[in-house]
Amino acid sequence: MSAAASALGTPSLAQAVPAAEQAPGFYRYKVGDITVTAINDGYGERPLEGFIRNADLAAVTKAAEAEFFPAPGRVRITFTTLVLQTGGKTVLIDVGNGDVGAPTTGRWMGNFRAAGFDPAKVDTVLISHFHGDHINGLRLKDGSAVFPNAEVLVGSEEWDFWMDDGRMSRAPEAMQGAFGNVRRVFAPMAAKVGRYQGGKEVAPGVTAVSAFGHSPGHTCFVIASGSAKLIMMSDVTNHPGLFVRNPDWSAVFDMDADMARATRRRMLDMVATERLHTAFYHAPFPATGFVAKDGDGFRFVPVQWS
Amino acid sequence: MSAAASALGTPSLAQAVPAAEQAPGFYRYKVGDITVTAINDGYGERPLEGFIRNADLAAVTKAAEAEFFPAPGRVRITFTTLVLQTGGKTVLIDVGNGDVGAPTTGRWMGNFRAAGFDPAKVDTVLISHFHGDHINGLRLKDGSAVFPNAEVLVGSEEWDFWMDDGRMSRAPEAMQGAFGNVRRVFAPMAAKVGRYQGGKEVAPGVTAVSAFGHSPGHTCFVIASGSAKLIMMSDVTNHPGLFVRNPDWSAVFDMDADMARATRRRMLDMVATERLHTAFYHAPFPATGFVAKDGDGFRFVPVQWS
Numbered sequence: 029m030s031a032a033a034s035a036l037g038t039p040s041l042a043q044a045v046p047a048a049e050q051a052p053g054f055y056r057y058k059v060g061d062i063t064v065t066a067i068n069d070g071y072g073e074r075p076l077e078g079f080i081r082n083a084d085l086a087a088v089t090k091a092a093e094a095e096f097f098p099a100p101g102r103v104r105i106t107f108t109t110l111v112l113q114t115g116g117k118t119v120l121i122d123v124g125n126g127d128v129g130a131p132t133t134g135r136w137m138g139n140f141r142a143a144g145f146d147p148a149k150v151d152t153v154l155i156s157h158f159h160g161d162h163i164n165g166l167r168l169k170d171g172s173a174v175f176p177n178a179e180v181l182v183g184s185e186e187w188d189f190w191m192d193d194g195r196m197s198r199a200p201e202a203m204q205g206a207f208g209n210v211r212r213v214f215a216p217m218a219a220k221v222g223r224y225q226g227g228k229e230v231a232p233g234v235t236a237v238s239a240f241g242h243s244p245g246h247t248c249f250v251i252a253s254g255s256a257k258l259i260m261m262s263d264v265t266n267h268p269g270l271f272v273r274n275p276d277w278s279a280v281f282d283m284d285a286d287m288a289r290a291t292r293r294r295m296l297d298m299v300a301t302e303r304l305h306t307a308f309y310h311a312p313f314p315a316t317g318f319v320a321k322d323g324d325g326f327r328f329v330p331v332q333w334s
Numbered sequence: 335m336s337a338a339a340s341a342l343g344t345p346s347l348a349q350a351v352p353a354a355e356q357a358p359g360f361y362r363y364k365v366g367d368i369t370v371t372a373i374n375d376g377y378g379e380r381p382l383e384g385f386i387r388n389a390d391l392a393a394v395t396k397a398a399e400a401e402f403f404p405a406p407g408r409v410r411i412t413f414t415t416l417v418l419q420t421g422g423k424t425v426l427i428d429v430g431n432g433d434v435g436a437p438t439t440g441r442w443m444g445n446f447r448a449a450g451f452d453p454a455k456v457d458t459v460l461i462s463h464f465h466g467d468h469i470n471g472l473r474l475k476d477g478s479a480v481f482p483n484a485e486v487l488v489g490s491e492e493w494d495f496w497m498d499d500g501r502m503s504r505a506p507e508a509m510q511g512a513f514g515n516v517r518r519v520f521a522p523m524a525a526k527v528g529r530y531q532g533g534k535e536v537a538p539g540v541t542a543v544s545a546f547g548h549s550p551g552h553t554c555f556v557i558a559s560g561s562a563k564l565i566m567m568s569d570v571t572n573h574p575g576l577f578v579r580n581p582d583w584s585a586v587f588d589m590d591a592d593m594a595r596a597t598r599r600r601m602l603d604m605v606a607t608e609r610l611h612t613a614f615y616h617a618p619f620p621a622t623g624f625v626a627k628d629g630d631g632f633r634f635v636p637v638q639w640s
Contacts, residue, residue, distance in 0.1 A: 049450060051360050053639070068639070096609070096624040096635045104638060144355065303402070312638035318402040329402045330636055332410060332618035333359070333374070 052142035053135055055314035055333070059305070060253025062114040062233055065143050066307065066314045069107040069124030069136035069165070076101055080270070081278045081285060088270070088277075095269035103267055107133060107161055108315035110260055110307060111143070112251060115232025117151040121249055121260050122309065123165030126174065136165055137174075150178040152231050154224075156262035157183065157243040158190045158210045159281065162309070167213045181230055182214075184223040185238075186245025191218075239264055239295055241288030242281065248295065258305045258316075264295045266310045268328035272296065275325050296326050305331075358448035359441055361620035361639070365611070366559025368420045368539055371449050372613065372620045375413040375430030375442035375471070382407055386576070387584045387591060394576070394583075401575035409573055413439060413467055414621035416566055416613060417449070418557060421538025423457040427555055427566050428615065429471030432480065442471055443480075456484040458537050460530075462568035463489065463549040464496045464516045465587065468615070473519045487536055488520075489544075490529040492551025497524075545570055545601055547594030548587065554601065564611045564622075570601045572616045574634035578602065581631050602632050611637075 053068030076088050089101065098104055107129075112119040124136035140147070153175055156162055166180065167173055189195065191214070196207040214221060224230045226238030226247065237248040242263045249260040265271035266279045275292045282288035299306050300319045307316045308328075317330040359374030382394050395407065404410055413435075418425040430442035446453070459481055462468055472486065473479055495501065497520070502513040520527060530536045532544030532553065543554040548569045555566040571577035572585045581598045588594035605612050606625045613622045614634075623636040 050362050051358050051449070054357050056356050094626065094635075096626075096637075098638060106638070143357070312636075314639070320400065320402075329400075330618075331402075332404060332412070333620070 053139040053313060054143035055316075056143070057316070057331075058256075059251050059258045060233075060256035062112055062251060062253045062256075064251065064258065064307075065111040065113075065145075066316060067109050067111060067124070067136055067139045067143065068313045068315075069109065069129070069139070069161075070133040071104045071106045072130045072133060072161070073099060073102050073104050076103055079103060079280060081280060083274070083277050091270055091273060095273075097269065103270070105267060105310050106313055106315065107136075108307070108309060108311070108313055109136065109165075110251075111140070111145060112231065112234065114234065114251075114253070117232060118145065118149060119152045119154060119231040119234065120150055120175070120178075121154045122156050122162040122262070123153060123174070125161050126164035126167065127169050128164050129161065133161075147175050148177055150175045153178045153180045154230055154234070154236075154249060155180065155182045155186075156248070156260070156309070157186050157246040158206075159243065159263070160206070160209050162263075163210070163213050167216070171216070173217065179222055180217065180220070181222040181224050183236070183238075183245035183247045184225050185240065186243060186247070187221070187223055189244040239291050241284050241286075241291040243283050246288075246291075256305075258307060259299060260307045260309075261295065261299070262309050264292050265308060268308055268311045272319060272326045272328040273322075297321075300326055359445040359619060360449035361622075362449070363622070363637075364562075365557050365564045366539075366562035368418055368557060368559045368562075370557065370564065370613075371417040371419075371451075372622060373415050373417060373430070373442055373445045373449065374619045374621075375415065375435070375445070375467075376439040377410045377412040378436045378439060378467070379405060379408050379410050382409055385409060385586060387586060389580070389583050397576055397579060401579075403575065409576070411573060411616050412619055412621065413442075414613070414615060414617070414619055415442065415471075416557075417446070417451060418537065418540065420540065420557075420559070423538060424451065424455060425458040425460065425537040425540065426456055426481070426484075427460045428462050428468040428568070429459060429480070431467050432470035432473065433475050434470050435467065439467075453481050454483055456481045459484045459486045460536055460540070460542075460555060461486065461488045461492075462554070462566070462615070463492050463552040464512075465549065465569070466512070466515050468569075469516070469519050473522070477522070479523065485528055486523065486526070487528040487530050489542070489551035489553045490531050491544075491546065492549060492553070493527070493529055495550040545597045547590050547592075547597040549589050552594075552597075562611075564613060565605060566613045566615075567601060567605070568615050570598050571614060574614055574617045578625060578632045578634040579628075603627075606632055 055066045057064050080088050107124050110121040125133040190210040224236050226236050230236050233253050235250045239246050239248045248262050251258045278285040300321045319326050361372045363370050386394050413430050416427040431439040496516040530542050532542050536542050539559050541556045545552050545554045554568050557564045584591040606627045625632050
């Protein structure tokens with residue numbers, strides 16, 4: 029009997045491991061003295077068809093195939109927030125889908141707790157913009173606040189746009205849901221929500237960088253400590269496999285497509301030129317890496333895990 | 335007082351999270367009915383200088399910079415083994431550095447246990463080849479066997495090369511350590527070690543694929559279940575950022591550089607043409623993804639975590 033056959037005949041010592049159990053979706057790294065923890069909130073999936081306004085489906089499908097997207101004809105959009113431990117404080121940048129996202133989301137709190145954090149001990153929440161996948165984690169469906177002791181800071185222009193009742197009343201039907209959701213999340217805490225503007229330090233070592241276009245007050249954040257620097261690119265691009273490679277493509281989520289495109293070119297060019305360490309909200313987990321110029325576009329090089 | 339300043343003034347609710355604590359280094363995915371768990375064993379670092387036999391340092395440095403390697407002038411080589419739960423059995427492919435690797439290694443057992451496994455319940459260990467970073471986890475420094483109930487299966491050509499006393503006695507001084515280490519690991523279990531050859535099914539759904547050159551009996555493994563397929567590329571390449579991109583470069587570890595180069599070209603071409611899901615022992619964790627043709631070489635596209 030060959031050794032291989034003998035191995036097959038050995039009585040099984042099978043392990044009692046649940047097949048679906050995955051390592052928790054957090055990843056920790058340092059930016060100087062600041063500890064950064066990426067927290068994953070699962071993913072949403074949508075058809076490639078209709079996802080990009082200004083490219084035909086054949087070109088988009090080709091790009092998706094070149095990136096080996098897991099589901100044919102579909103894009104899987106992940107959600108990864110940051111937790112910063114900086115200057116003795118715990119600071120969040122965006123908060124995921126809470127309990128109102130797609131069934132493949134809602135992983136945030138489990139991963140946040142697995143990383144050793146307690147929502148009651150969050151000092152500050154920075155919000156990049158008011159799309160649901162970035163703000164819904166602030167408040168559960170039942171109305172309760174998720175971070176009861178945190179100060180919430182939002183972009184001044186973003187707040188003014190979404191909280192303007194006149195603008196809401198004039199907005200197309202398709203946008204009423206988004207306006208309503210912003211009110212669901214923020215109205216109960218409106219008096220306490222702080223506003224920031226681009227260029228301001230919003231937490232120790234964290235500076236807001238205006239990157240308007242994706243939404244009226246869309247903001248990135250530079251996290252700096254000593255000579256180390258990370259930039260949270262928020263939604264300057266959706267999936268890097270599509271939009272870092274093809275920065276002129278416009279996802280349906282970009283509210284001002286032309287401004288978003290100009291911002292994307294400017295920001296990608298800046299991080300590529302300076303070889304800055306980046307994080308992207310919608311990059312595959314752990315959603316951090318570098319950007320290099322490549323032909324007419326750029327390429328995203330994910331970090332090596334350590 | 336601005337909102338931002340007020341946030342900075344809030345008494346800290348700082349979390350008591352140890353800054354160095356990282357998510358455990360395992361990643362689980364499915365290949366049909368087979369559950370695959372990638373287990374990381376840390377990394378080793380070495381200078382780029384002298385690492386590649388047939389390329390000058392400037393070219394190698396440029397390649398490393400294009401891939402944003404974390405330490406200037408150095409390559410960080412990670413180690414990622416696979417655990418397969420297949421046909422009711424727990425099967426390992428390679429076992430990491432055990433307790434005799436660099437201080438930045440030795441993470442394997444912690445990650446293996448964090449993934450829910452017990453070394454006493456391993457049925458089969460498949461060894462790709464006899465370099466220390468693949469076999470040292472079989473036996474601790476103190477001589478004890480790590481997987482007391484496992485059948486160990488090794489390549490027939492690999493065994494014959496390393497266990498040949500005449501060849502050891504004629505080998506150059508620089509190779510005596512490697513020969514000695516093979517004996518340290520295997521001699522106490524020599525009578526029980528099974529041999530496989532290319533083309534044979536070595537565990538349920540797992541077939542050995544000869545890929546000689548890196549070592550005399552170096553082997554890859556195809557893991558197949560239903561229409562799903564994964565190929566463990568073992569050391570067909572060292573770091574994909576260097577050798578997938580530049581398949582003609584020869585790392586100092588390739589024992590027969592010409593044969594290794596031909597094997598690398600052949601295997602990369604095959605997995606790119608068939609768009610096969612691949613795992614690489616020395617790719618950045620979780621060390622799995624796809625290979626596409628790109629110019630004169632190839633590019634490695636890591637999987638999207640899920």
